[in-house]
Amino acid sequence: MKLPKYIDIMGRKYRILVEPHYGDISGNAGLQCPDKRAIIIDGKLKGEEKSLTVIHELMHALFHRLGLKQVLDSGTEEMLCEMIPVFLVEHRELIIKILRSANAKRP
Numbered sequence: 001m002k003l004p005k006y007i008d009i010m011g012r013k014y015r016i017l018v019e020p021h022y023g024d025i026s027g028n029a030g031l032q033c034p035d036k037r038a039i040i041i042d043g044k045l046k047g048e049e050k051s052l053t054v055i056h057e058l059m060h061a062l063f064h065r066l067g068l069k070q071v072l073d074s075g076t077e078e079m080l081c082e083m084i085p086v087f088l089v090e091h092r093e094l095i096i097k098i099l100r101s102a103n104a105k106r107p
């Protein structure tokens with residue numbers, strides 16, 4: 001999966017950086033950095049692990065943009081950022097079907 005260089009999250013442009021040795025240096029698969037408006041993904045990730053990590057970091061960025069970081073404790077945020085991507089990947093075929101149907105009905 002080739003990732004775009006940028007993604008718009010609620011009107012703010014975030015760079016998506018794939019760093020070949022990010023996981024070796026940080027011990028994490030990914031990071032979202034609101035100050036730098038960047039999402040960093042370990043370049044060694046492949047397949048579903050990469051998909052889950054990208055969605056996980058996008059969730060963190062979205063929560064930051066929504067101001068939920070002030071409302072959610074870090075454990076709850078982390079749990080949501082873990083569970084929502086797993087839910088989306090597990091149900092991807094149904095979600096894609098719904099989105100295609102919705103797009104087909106657009107004028």
Ligand SMILES: [Zn+2]
Nearest residue numbers: 056060078081
């Ligand atoms: Zn996280």
